[in-house]
Amino acid sequence: MNILGLSGAVGHDASAALYIDGQLVAAVEEERFLRDKHAKEKFPLESSRYCLEFAGLQPDDIDIVAFPYAPISLFSPARWHYARRYWYAPDRSLPAIFNGNRRYHRNVKGVMEMLDKLGVSKDKIRFRPVEHHLAHASSAYHLSGFREKTAILGIDGKGEYATTFFGYGEHGRIHKIKEFYDPDSLGGMYGALTQYLGFEMLDGEFKVMGMAPYGDPNKHDLSRLIHYDKKNFKVDARLVNVIGMRRYKENGRGYYFSDKLVDWLGPKRQGDEIDNPYIDYAASIQKLLESVSLELIDYYLGDILKETGKLCFAGGVALNVKLNQRIIALPYVQELFVQPAASDAGTAIGAASYIANEVGDSVETMEHVYLGPAYTTEQCVAACEACEHNPVWEILDDAPVRGAELLAGGNPVAWFQGRMEFGPRALGNRSILGDPSTKAIADRINEQIKYRERWRPFCPSILDTVAAEILQTDHPSPYMTFTFDVAESWKSRIPEVVHEDGTARAQIVSRDTNPRYYRLIEELEKHTGNAVVLNTSLNRRGEPMVCSPQDALNMFYGSDLEYLIMEDVLVRKSAGQVN
Numbered sequence: 001m002n003i004l005g006l007s008g009a010v011g012h013d014a015s016a017a018l019y020i021d022g023q024l025v026a027a028v029e030e031e032r033f034l035r036d037k038h039a040k041e042k043f044p045l046e047s048s049r050y051c052l053e054f055a056g057l058q059p060d061d062i063d064i065v066a067f068p069y070a071p072i073s074l075f076s077p078a079r080w081h082y083a084r085r086y087w088y089a090p091d092r093s094l095p096a097i098f099n100g101n102r103r104y105h106r107n108v109k110g111v112m113e114m115l116d117k118l119g120v121s122k123d124k125i126r127f128r129p130v131e132h133h134l135a136h137a138s139s140a141y142h143l144s145g146f147r148e149k150t151a152i153l154g155i156d157g158k159g160e161y162a163t164t165f166f167g168y169g170e171h172g173r174i175h176k177i178k179e180f181y182d183p184d185s186l187g188g189m190y191g192a193l194t195q196y197l198g199f200e201m202l203d204g205e206f207k208v209m210g211m212a213p214y215g216d217p218n219k220h221d222l223s224r225l226i227h228y229d230k231k232n233f234k235v236d237a238r239l240v241n242v243i244g245m246r247r248y249k250e251n252g253r254g255y256y257f258s259d260k261l262v263d264w265l266g267p268k269r270q271g272d273e274i275d276n277p278y279i280d281y282a283a284s285i286q287k288l289l290e291s292v293s294l295e296l297i298d299y300y301l302g303d304i305l306k307e308t309g310k311l312c313f314a315g316g317v318a319l320n321v322k323l324n325q326r327i328i329a330l331p332y333v334q335e336l337f338v339q340p341a342a343s344d345a346g347t348a349i350g351a352a353s354y355i356a357n358e359v360g361d362s363v364e365t366m367e368h369v370y371l372g373p374a375y376t377t378e379q380c381v382a383a384c385e386a387c388e389h390n391p392v393w394e395i396l397d398d399a400p401v402r403g404a405e406l407l408a409g410g411n412p413v414a415w416f417q418g419r420m421e422f423g424p425r426a427l428g429n430r431s432i433l434g435d436p437s438t439k440a441i442a443d444r445i446n447e448q449i450k451y452r453e454r455w456r457p458f459c460p461s462i463l464d465t466v467a468a469e470i471l472q473t474d475h476p477s478p479y480m481t482f483t484f485d486v487a488e489s490w491k492s493r494i495p496e497v498v499h500e501d502g503t504a505r506a507q508i509v510s511r512d513t514n515p516r517y518y519r520l521i522e523e524l525e526k527h528t529g530n531a532v533v534l535n536t537s538l539n540r541r542g543e544p545m546v547c548s549p550q551d552a553l554n555m556f557y558g559s560d561l562e563y564l565i566m567e568d569v570l571v572r573k574s575a576g577q578v579n
């Protein structure tokens with residue numbers, strides 16, 4: 001069965017994913033083609049085109065289009081909860097009762113228009129909506145490879161109405177245990193504080209999390225934001241997750257927190273330089289998120305976890321690697337699988353895998369995220385020849401060997417190879433690399449790409465040969481979705497990738513999933529003695545990750561990076577001797 005999954009239902013992170021007979025063949029985010037981060041309010045037309053082209057399919061070869069947003073019944077508590085809690089904004093609360101699926105209908109119309117442009121005959125395909133949180137759940141459970149009864153957790157800002165999902169998977173079926181509904185949203189609460197701390201929602205959450213270790217979580221008690229016991233939680237919608245008149249406004253823009261929050265905590269943080277008391281607030285909100293999540297996991301999923309120890313997690317909050325570290329540390333969690341594209345981009349995979357499973361296809365375990373476009377050396381050369389900057393370039397005999405030499409010489413290197421990663425993390429195919437034992441390499445990268453925020457730590461890619469020694473655990477970590485405590489003996493060896501709190505958000509690299517990147521790190525180890533490379537995504541601040549060789553060259557010439565290796569092509573800025 002050919003199933004095309006589409007995301008973009010909630011107004012951001014449009015993407016497409018193609019399943020053929022249970023195999024995930026291609027997946028890509030629309031932002032990468034449009035060069036517009038999160039591709040807000042877009043449908044994944046270019047992404048769908050790519051998926052079909054990659055698989056050699058014609059538009060009419062698609063059997064089913066799966067979409068991660070479904071109509072919600074008036075008999076569900078979701079719409080009533082939403083209406084009751086947003087009583088103060090009748091323009092939003094009343095439609096939840098009287099016209100509660102208007103966004104769904106808008107989405108269907110948008111998808112149909114997109115399919116038209118794609119050349120799909122609508123009468124030939126089946127359109128299958130999947131509830132948003134079931135799509136998140138499927139993206140984690142069906143791809144985890146877990147065969148035993150598996151606890152499933154979903155936390156995001158919001159889907160149709162649900163914000164938080166507890167369930168389990170058994171024999172390929174997903175069962176709901178409990179959902180919470182907007183405005184009772186942990187992702188929303190964290191997002192509102194992200195805005196208050198002067199960052200943008202969808203990206204700034206990582207910065208808040210990066211800021212948190214610098215602050216004192218006990219200095220300010222933020223527990224007023226949320227009332228919770230072990231079983232339930234209720235966000236204080238007078239302070240955060242607010243809409244309409246309650247919104248704090250600045251320069252005509254409304255935020256998801258209220259004037260009342262500002263009265264309580266002081267003015268919203270402005271600019272990037274002011275730290276106090278905001279770093280302490282960041283520490284407090286991170287702690288609050290962790291405390292509430294862990295208690296709810298214990299209540300709703302504890303019994304299943306005590307039985308099998310297997311947990312899957314998706315939704316934007318699953319990218320909170322610090323929370324994930326706490327979850328793994330729970331005594332009854334043996335293994336946590338986080339869908340690497342945990343935010344809404346991953347719901348394209350989730351909706352498609354959910355339907356694939358439903359129609360009887362056996363959904364394969366996710367082994368890697370190299371699911372996007374690839375380019376040959378010849379295409380990279382052609383891009384250099386067409387580039388207005390007249391690049392100085394040469395063909396390398398052995399790119400991993402030369403790349404490692406450059407890295408060991410203390411140079412940051414932009415590294416472009418193979419199929420582009422799906423999801424927010426660069427995992428060696430669209431990366432900026434550095435040697436983590438070179439003093440101040442992180443500062444150098446920050447200077448060369450100029451606009452990187454200081455709150456975002458750099459992360460390591462580690463070979464599987466040394467990962468257990470460095471991270472002091474055997475837990476799998478192929479996607480940079482967890483942090484681990486770095487062994488004392490390694491902190492001084494790779495200081496540039498150890499965060500303030502002694503942790504590292506690591507990618508463990510195996511030869512099977514990325515042989516070329518593996519060899520690069522092996523070569524670097526010959527120089528430095530450490531099978532570790534610093535890895536950050538190949539993009540500048542606010543831009544999506546690089547997709548094509550043209551994008552790579554544009555980014556390269558818009559930065560002060562000196563070296564770019566694209567497949568077997570080395571591009572350098574200074575024409576003289578390398579090193």
Ligand SMILES: [Fe+2]
Nearest residue numbers: 156158315344
């Ligand atoms: Fe979501």
